Amino acid sequence: MSTLTMPLLDSILAAKGLLNHISKDDVTPIIRQAAVIEYMDNRYLVATDRYSIGRFILGAHDAFEGDFNQTIPSDALLWVSKIMPKTLRRGTAPIAFNEGGYVVRFSWSESGAGSGKLEIEVAIMFGDKVERSQMYDVVSGTFPEIARLWRESDVAREPTAEVCLSHMSLLKIAADVALFDSKQGSVPLEFHSPGSKIAPVQYRVGTRWSAMVQPNLNLR
Numbered sequence: 001m002s003t004l005t006m007p008l009l010d011s012i013l014a015a016k017g018l019l020n021h022i023s024k025d026d027v028t029p030i031i032r033q034a035a036v037i038e039y040m041d042n043r044y045l046v047a048t049d050r051y052s053i054g055r056f057i058l059g060a061h062d063a064f065e066g067d068f069n070q071t072i073p074s075d076a077l078l079w080v081s082k083i084m085p086k087t088l089r090r091g092t093a094p095i096a097f098n099e100g101g102y103v104v105r106f107s108w109s110e111s112g113a114g115s116g117k118l119e120i121e122v123a124i125m126f127g128d129k130v131e132r133s134q135m136y137d138v139v140s141g142t143f144p145e146i147a148r149l150w151r152e153s154d155v156a157r158e159p160t161a162e163v164c165l166s167h168m169s170l171l172k173i174a175a176d177v178a179l180f181d182s183k184q185g186s187v188p189l190e191f192h193s194p195g196s197k198i199a200p201v202q203y204r205v206g207t208r209w210s211a212m213v214q215p216n217l218n219l220r
Contacts, residue, residue: 002066004036004106011104014056015081017209018047020175021054022074030141033071039147052172053146053212069143070108076136101125115140169213180205
């Protein structure tokens, strides 16, 4: 069994961001899920719809045990994203991490060839009390190796080449900024310098979220 445990508010934020980039078609079921991956000694939650990639950095308070490349179905992310902290029994979820707030625990288990099970629990930190839980089927398969597409050292504030983005890509960028910079300007927004009109445009909002969108060819 593999498990990922995250503070409640981080889980909600990550789920909302990943849903903005997860695939919505049935052609490739594996990318209708997000994945937990490890790359260059860092751990991430990632999602893609082929035209964009979203990536949430797992931090010191996010505990993972087991095998990486576990997946989280989109309906499971939707369930997490809709958790209302004030409806939990303790009432206020924004409790400091070391004061015993809520966590979301993802637990994966095998259920047969080509499939698996994911149980999600909302529990009180530093205890076994579970307040809510849901079970989901997980589609097995090889998640695309998207982590290697990032170029961490080439982040600049403005692209050095002219790029053309579709309105859908612009909407994704706007949605990410609205989610991860809710205080409007309180965190940096940085763009990757592609150096080419056809290279993916990479951007980062704050310290834990980054994404990539595929530009359109400007044929004028």
